[in-house]
């Protein structure tokens with residue numbers, strides 16, 4: 001039962017809290033609508049029996065008028081109910097969307113390696129939209145039709161007990177069958193939706209680097225990979241559709257049988273004089289009405305299956321809490337608020353830190369170093385030696401497997417991630433420019449940051465001249481489809497963001513890797529201003545670019561092979577750093 005589709009759908013209930021008013025209104029509208037549907041065959045019975053027994057025209061007209069009024073009322077209630085349910089569904093699923101986005105925004109780096117953006121978009125939007133469709137109409141329909149089935153059985157019992165005795169077991173068996181059927185296609189629909197998410201992830205990644213792909217002649221390979229994925233998706237969608245349509249056909253057959261059953265039993269009872277003609281008509285009408293819940297459900301069977309799968313996928317995403325650094329190990333104590341970090345530049349300590357991404361593949365082994373407040377460290381080493389990993393650990397993106405990373409006297413794993421990030425700025429070679437104004441790009445959409453601070457940050461980053469050339473100043477829209485920027489300008493905007501936050505520790509991971517030496521030189525004054533008076537860790541491939549650091553740490557295959565004052569190491573021909581400076585190779 002743990003994975004039952006019904007339980008999955010029921011899990012959404014908590015998102016309905018706060019919607020008591022609309023729910024109460026729905027609870028009134030649904031039974032009223034059902035009641036009016038049940039009244040119609042009764043009106044028919046009275047009309048037919050009245051006409052056959054020669055009742056006065058006035059009475060027949062009154063019955064006909066009530067019949068029309070019931071039909072109109074039922075239509076109005078059904079339209080109102082649909083509208084109410086749709087609004088309720090959108091509000092509820094928007095809450096779920098917000099919860100999902102908030103959850104994703106709080107996840108650490110490994111989460112984004114497991115889930116590419118395209119897949120997350122499919123979950124946050126695709127899955128939730130599928131769910132909204134079900135919640136707005138299908139669930140309401142299920143509730144209304146369940147009530148209708150009960151009402152029909154009661155009405156048949158009132159008409160004739162034999163009719164009720166024939167129909168009750170038939171209906172119960174059909175509903176039990178239906179109950180068993182929902183969920184049969186879930187594994188197939190899950191496979192189909194996983195394929196859709198995979199396809200979206202693939203498209204998002206390939207379209208984002210379309211320029212690189214075409215320039216390197218990778219377009220044909222991309223098309224082949226796309227065809228493979230489309231083939232898999234087609235196959236999975238076909239299997240899901242095959243399972244989903246097999247059962248609705250059975251249910252359609254059963255519902256047709258219910259009408260034949262009503263006809264046979266009514267004719268038989270009528271022939272025995274146990275049923276009036278009007279009652280036989282009414283019984284037939286109720287049998288026809290009984291088809292509706294079955295057909296309504298089966299016609300949207302696939303939709304229901306998809307929604308059940310979506311709920312499962314969303315629950316799975318929300319359950320992902322693993323590897324959320326810096327925090328306690330699973331089951332451990334929550335990080336206490338603890339004393340705040342000291343003001344001013346922070347001291348940094350790595351004590352015998354070991355780290356791996358994959359078990360059995362150490363990336364850092366026994367790494368120790370210490371930086372006093374305001375000291376700047378340059379980290380060099382061959383590609384893959386673990387330089388970026390040092391920075392990621394300091395930014396709290398990962399947790400060390402052993403040893404400790406200490407910042408301002410506090411072990412990082414005991415700190416709240418927000419408190420940590422408020423003090424630390426990370427600048428990498430990847431700068432994301434949002435499709436938004438320069439103001440929002442600098443302040444990360446925080447409208448409380450005043451223009452004076454923004455202009456000051458731009459000046460510190462050396463962007464005042466660039467700002468002057470922008471058509472709308474701080475309100476100029478940047479990013480895709482708007483004002484373009486050079487790689488150097490993007491990097492300077494990243495520096496301006498850092499100035500704005502006035503961090504106590506600056507982490508730089510090859511911030512100039514994408515730039516040519518000339519543009520890199522243009523950035524140096526701004527970088528030196530940012531590092532001035534702050535503790536910093538700067539990862540650089542090009543040791544020449546480390547003029548502004550005090551100390552050097554050389555890594556080799558995850559181990560510290562040299563650590564000391566930059567000037568001393570640069571002057572020592574036996575040092576690895578000297579080798580790197582002069583030959584580009586470590587001694």
Ligand SMILES: Nc1ncnc2c1ncn2[C@@H]1O[C@H](COP(=O)(O)OP(=O)(O)OP(=O)(O)O)[C@@H](O)[C@H]1O
Pocket residue numbers: 113357358363381382383384385386387388389390
């Ligand atoms: N997310 C990850 N999952 C698994 N392995 C990883 C991950 N990130 C890095 N690695 C591996 O960890 C090792 C160290 O990576 P890191 O990025 O720290 O090296 P680096 O010295 O900064 O390299 P480069 O100079 O090329 O940027 C490499 O072997 C790399 O393949």
